[in-house]
Amino acid sequence: MSLILLLSACGLLAIGMPVAFALGVSTLCAVMLGSDFPLIAMLKQTYEGVDSFPLMAVPFFILAAELMSGGSLTEVLLKFAAQFVGHRRGGLGYTNVVSLTFFSGISGSALADAAGPGSMMIRMMDKAGYDRAYAAALTAATAIVGPIIPPSIIMIIYALQDERVSVGALFVAGFIPGLLIAAGMAAVNWRVSTQRNYRGDEDVATWQDKLQTTWRALPALMLPVIILGGMRAGWFTPTEASVVAVFYALVCGKWIYRTLRWEALPDILSRSSLLTASVLIIIGMSNAFAWVLTVDGLPLTLAEWMAAQQLSAMGFLIAVNIFLLIFGIFIEPLPGVMVLVPILAPVAAKLGIDPIHFAMVVIFNLTLGMITPPVGGLLFVTSNVSKVPLAALTRELKPFLVAHAVILALLTFWPGLSTWAPHALGFQ
Template sequence: MITTLFIAAVVLMAIGMPIAFSLGMAAALSVFVGGKYPQAIVFKEMFTGIDSFPLMAVPFFILAAEIMSGGALTLVLLRFASQFVGHLRGGLGHANILSLTLFSGISGSALADAAGPGSMMVKMMDKAGYSRAYAAALTASTAIVGPIIPPSIIMIIYALQDESVSVGGLFIAGFAPGILIAVAMAIVNWRVCVKRDYRSREPRPTMREILVNSFKAIPALMLVVLILVGIRFGIFTPTEASVVAVFYALICGKFVYRTLEWSALPSIIARSAFLTASVLFVVAASGAFAWVLTINGLPQQLANLIISWDLSPIAFLIAVNIFLLLFGIFMEPLPGVMILVPILAPISAALGIDPIHFAMVVIVNLTLGMITPPVGGLLFVTSVATKVPLSALTRELPPFLVAHAIVLMMLTFIPAISTWLPHTLGF
């Protein structure tokens, strides 16, 4: 069954079939070839994979992000970010990084960040004299903070696979790595702008403009604070926090920014439903795929094999990094978490590695796969949204990939980056 499972999955993905269909059909085919279980077990396991109360947070966080975007949030955050860094050397690049980092605290999705504020910033950078391919590469490289800074869909999925961590703890843990990635992107942007002499044409804003733009941005920025404070002090669960986020987004869009029209809600809800269905279908198919692995004892066999190597915690983390970087080239983060975390998390726990530390290493690692060719989904979305050829975008990536690798090594060897804040707050 295992051989059939992997061969079918690889072949189906190689011919261009979507990840969810590839995993689901591979699971069904392996069950059929094995002959021990009825085909209905695949559908049962797919349903079981999404039959979870915490997963209800996914559609509500997606809906909240769509409502906030429909309520002119993108323009508000762009103005807020540009006023602080827009007038500096490479200022529009820095504004791109800052706006995507701020927007990630609303969307939780790298793809939404790249297609929304990211594509708008690419147009602005192009008009200001930046290379359009460079602007697109900067956008794609920065957008991966979307799943790292809370709220994050991938963190919700991870917490379902590893009971030793909580959604709230992972949300808090994502702040420092997300900011570290943004700083690394800003350093690369500064170096490139100095080398290519990209100068800012943005005027320095007046104090009055800064105060006005900052005041307008406060309601949008408070959404993340509301979610984290509510979860930390037990006012509501992460799932309940997602519902609160929806109502908060409605109030901001309709009554604070006054740009959200009731007539736009049906299309917003439909778009959110489509995104939710695509995410949960991947989770369901990954659940069936992981079930086939489990009933054939592969996780236990791999765990025993790795334990028999008697690796130190550091050696194990290095091995995991290499494996996940290779795995992430060909697999999206969500199915990667569903399939690999039940295998790797117990081993890391047995080696005494902090579960929050290990979770952030896995999440950042798999997220990097979104910008690594040939499969990197974020590259394709950015290429389409910005109308930049994929080949040109890819040529601009190396400096950013090097910066990401340095950040990943820092997360690996300095656990406090991801654990200090959640432990300090009691997670």
């Protein structure tokens, strides 16, 4: 049954079928051709995949991000980032990195970051004389910080697959790796800007202007602090935190920034609903896909095989990294987490690997698949919004991929980068 499942899934993905439908059709083929289970069993597993109270946080965090975007938050964060780094050589590149990092603390989605503030920064960099392909590559490479810095949808899904970690622990664990990714992208921007002589903005903001811009951006920057602080203080659960985020975003957009219009709410709700539906379809189909693998005994077989290899903890992490880098080329992060975490996480736990450390390695690794051709979804979104051919975008992406590989190695060999912050705050 597993053979039918995997072969059909690979074939459907190869011909370009959307991931959710490829997983669903391959599961259907496996159940019909390789088992005696009734088809209703697949429907039951698909429903159970989305029948989860913690999963309610996903649509609310998506709605909060849409409300913040509708409230002109993007412009506020761009001005806030530009005042500190815009005047330096390659200043707009640094502004791109900093603004996307700040926005990731609101959206939780790499695609939203690239399509929203990322598209604005690409146009600004193009007008300022930057190569448009380079601007698009910088945006795509930096946007993957979205699922790393909280709130993160993929972290919520991961915590549902591995009971050894909590959503709060993963949210806190994402801060240092997220900042490390931003620093790596800024380093690449420094090198390229020096080589190509990309100049910064000659106008330097005064301290008075900086204070005014910072004061205006402060309400937006407080959203991740409120979410994490409230969860750590025990005021609300991650699911309740998502509802708090919606109300806070509404207050910011309507009454603090006064740029959110009531007539815009139907469009915001519509976009949020469509994005939520697409995420939940992937989750439901992935759960059915993983169920077939579990019923057929593949996770147990794989775990026994890995145990027989007598790999050390570090050897296992290296093997997982290689496997996930290849796997992530062909499948999106959400279904990757749904399918692989129930298989790999128990093996990692038996080898004594900290579950938080392992979670961050897996999440970052699978997220990298969004910018690796041929399937990288983030590449297609960025190419579309920037009007840059995919081939030109991929060529400019090479130094950023090298920087990401270095950061992945640091996260793999230095567990404290992922575990220090959550352990310091009492998450186990």
